[in-house]
Amino acid sequence: MSSEETLLEIAAEVAVCSKCNLCKGRTKAVPGEGSLHAKILFIGEGPGFHEDQQGRPFVGPAGQFLDELLDSIQLKRSDVFITNVVKCRPPNNRDPLPEEIRACNDYLDRQIAVLKPQVIVTLGRYSMAKFFGSEKISAIHGRARKKDGYICIAMYHPAAGLHQASLKNVIREDFKKIPLVVAEAQRLAAEGPITMPASSQNKDEPPQQLSLF
Numbered sequence: 001m002s003s004e005e006t007l008l009e010i011a012a013e014v015a016v017c018s019k020c021n022l023c024k025g026r027t028k029a030v031p032g033e034g035s036l037h038a039k040i041l042f043i044g045e046g047p048g049f050h051e052d053q054q055g056r057p058f059v060g061p062a063g064q065f066l067d068e069l070l071d072s073i074q075l076k077r078s079d080v081f082i083t084n085v086v087k088c089r090p091p092n093n094r095d096p097l098p099e100e101i102r103a104c105n106d107y108l109d110r111q112i113a114v115l116k117p118q119v120i121v122t123l124g125r126y127s128m129a130k131f132f133g134s135e136k137i138s139a140i141h142g143r144a145r146k147k148d149g150y151i152c153i154a155m156y157h158p159a160a161g162l163h164q165a166s167l168k169n170v171i172r173e174d175f176k177k178i179p180l181v182v183a184e185a186q187r188l189a190a191e192g193p194i195t196m197p198a199s200s201q202n203k204d205e206p207p208q209q210l211s212l213f
Ligand code: URA
Pocket: 044, 045, 046, 047, 048, 051, 056, 057, 058, 059, 060, 062, 063, 084, 124, 159
């Protein structure tokens, strides 16, 4: 199967998925979208009202801010790939439950495996938890780390900037670091696949921080 076929296959499975209770309240599932050749994968939390209506990620107010942020680093949506930890909207936008995240995780892992992004940007605490465990966003936001063989940056969720004005500029500043991290990731990729020392593959250990940052 080509990468494109694999992504379409995942989207088709998500559209009819009933692996968790979120299937009951959804209008449309939101598998995610973007470039097959994306160097950057953004992972949010889950669809909200507008996403559920349209079947597309980040198309509501948080999405408008994300568009502004992408524009600030000369990127378009079509240059990147955007998805979420859970692909169906939690009722009343409540937080996704651990069992829902677990049920949906395989789709995200398959998307990551097929896209092989150079950089993964986590938006908010649920996608952060996948790569950074229980670390605090206030401590690690905007910093690149190698984790699970990928270079990841944890960011505040764009919606947090809408609710809390003081965070808006923090998020803007964090975003400006992305091009530098991508450049560094490209340099590392040119040197060969990222190989993690066996000791750092232990999930209990803190992720490595890139020397650059
Ligand atoms: N918030 C998210 O986390 N994801 C979306 O797709 C929209 C809003």
